[in-house]
Amino acid sequence: MRGISKPRPPTDVRPDCQPSASLREAEDEYLTRLPAVPDEASFARSEFDGLAKQKLRAVMYREQHSLCIYCERRIAEGHPAPRIDHWYPLSRERRLALHWRNLYLSCAKSETCDSAKADHPFRWGADSHVPWPVDLRYEDVVGFTSDGRIYVRADVTMADAIRRALELAIADGTDGDRPRRSIVNLNHPALVKARVAAARGERKRMERDFENGTATRNEREQRVSELLGRRPLPEFVSIRVWWLRRMPT
């Protein structure tokens, strides 16, 4: 998971058969009508479903550099198309149903990411909620074990309630004696295996390019900059960067 920037909401989100409207215009109209409708949940769903999703996704691919917002698998238009995730679920936060900063692309894998999340809120207790990726650099607060599992770093300072919410969302844990799977299931075996392979790929590149596989801190940072400058970003880029910055020297 990584923080992203979402500076430009789509300028047309209507199907081609309708007059064009920007997402902001569609959201303003939606929020104006919302208080008067008899069934807010149905209205929110139908208004969101009425948007031209392909036009939304076209902008979102660029913003997310073609990676799932959760697992960092590659996403692309196709069958099935990536899911548009409401960070605050549409069923619970209807005023954010068409809000650009609340919308993120997720891969369509059935056991992880948005499919696993469904309508679960990203929160612990009543008030703490996991921040939008536009408001938190997730790459600075998560880490990876040597066997590819993601966790919330203990050495990063954050409010306890946010930490608890974040751990529920992305890091496996326990409920009493029973193991607890994270909401988006980012330690699914297939993801753990793919992360290990990505880190191994970086190690092989370093061994190929540097004598005895050793590189100075500066050389490793250059490799990190090269990775982060690629478009689209490489899959599982966060563990690649994590490994490069912590590789034995």
Ligand SMILES: [Zn+2]
């Ligand atoms: Zn995913």
